[in-house]
């Protein structure tokens with residue numbers, strides 16, 4: 001018997017459509033006499049993955065007509081100096097969005113740094129003001145990765161309404177805001193949401209009931225086919241580097257799902273790479289344009 005083949009959720013395709021929409025909107029915005037939107041990026045230290053992500057973000061800015069500048073600071077930078085740079089960007093009327101790439105060096109307190117960003121320029125949606133407003137359904141910047149997941153579900157008409165959604169991984173950046181978005185009473189929400197994490201006793205007991213399973217744990221191969229319900233929609237947010245001497249760069253990217261066995265059960269699945277990853281960058285472009293237009297905080 002042939003193996004069942006799931007439908008592929010193509011994040012590269014949907015992200016390209018969103019970037020094109022933003023490019024058009026930026027073009028119109030500038031043609032109407034406004035200055036081009038500007039994103040200020042801050043990268044502290046030499047984390048290789050962070051450099052790759054920042055490179056992708058600044059390339060996307062260039063593509064859609066958003067100006068960007070990247071401040072690179074050494075690992076040894078004090079939190080005080082970093083906050084001084086942020087304070088300057090907060091006060092600069094030519095800067096619309098500020099993004100401090102995470103993770104920060106261990107000697108810093110990430111929340112304190114995030115809180116020092118003016119929430120009206122927090123295009124990452126990490127500031128407590130934005131997270132709080134998300135929680136109570138008020139206009140806010142939304143964390144780009146979960147916002148990208150919502151766009152993917154919408155694009156493929158995979159409604160979450162009244163579905164059992166299970167989110168694995170409770171990070172502030174992905175899992176927790178994804179669970180909030182899916183629980184709200186609005187067009188993209190109305191799901192019954194379970195948020196699992198590393199203290200969850202019997203993960204399979206939860207995942208096996210999921211109509212929509214979102215996995216953002218950062219553990220390669222955590223979810224296998226036996227843990228997934230037949231016909232489930234599976235969104236794999238994992239971006240794990242595993243050593244692979246057979247490729248030039250020495251590693252390959254894998255998700256949190258054991259793709260082959262999960263694909264046998266899923267009706268829809270995101271590949272890694274090419275699933276959620278490109279959506280994060282596209283949503284950042286969208287948020288930066290909203291910031292320039294002062295559409296969220298007039």
Ligand code: GUN
Pocket residue numbers: 099100101102103124144145173280
């Ligand atoms: N590190 C991992 N993901 C992200 C993200 O979306 N934004 C920032 N600033 N840092 C990250």
